[in-house]
Amino acid sequence: MGKREKVKRDITAALALPKEIVLNLPLVTLYGNEELNLENYKSIVEYTDERIRIGTSIGVLRIEGRSLLLKQVTSEHITVTGGIIKIEYN
Numbered sequence: 001m002g003k004r005e006k007v008k009r010d011i012t013a014a015l016a017l018p019k020e021i022v023l024n025l026p027l028v029t030l031y032g033n034e035e036l037n038l039e040n041y042k043s044i045v046e047y048t049d050e051r052i053r054i055g056t057s058i059g060v061l062r063i064e065g066r067s068l069l070l071k072q073v074t075s076e077h078i079t080v081t082g083g084i085i086k087i088e089y090n
Contacts, residue, residue, distance in 0.1 A: 026056040028087070035071075036063060036080040036087070044070070044078075052080055053090075060090045 027039040038054060038061065045060055046053040047070060052063045068082035 024057050026058065026061065028061070030084070030087070033065075033084045034081060036084060038078045038080070039076060041076075041078055044073075049082070054078060056089075058089065062086075062088050062090060 024040055026041060029037040031037075038056075040056065041061075042055040042057065044052070045055050049068050050064065050066065052068055052070070054061045054063070063080055063084060064086040066083035066085070068080060068084070070078060071081045072079040
């Protein structure tokens with residue numbers, strides 16, 4: 001981590017600012033194993049009904065499951081529904 005990044009993190013922590021906004025980090029919210037919301041993504045890398053890969057500022061988020069569907073996609077937010085089995089960063 002560079003000096004500038006460390007300063008940003010320290011200021012964010014001291015002022016109790018939301019990290020995902022200030023540092024452009026992805027925010028993942030999971031509702032059981034049926035719905036995932038992702039904010040602050042960069043691109044959709046792969047999309048099938050069993051695997052979705054999404055590029056973020058910290059790597060590729062891989063979602064695996066059954067009957068996966070991109071229910072909502074905007075420039076800043078994605079909602080994935082279906083039977084979510086596995087979530088990981090590469």
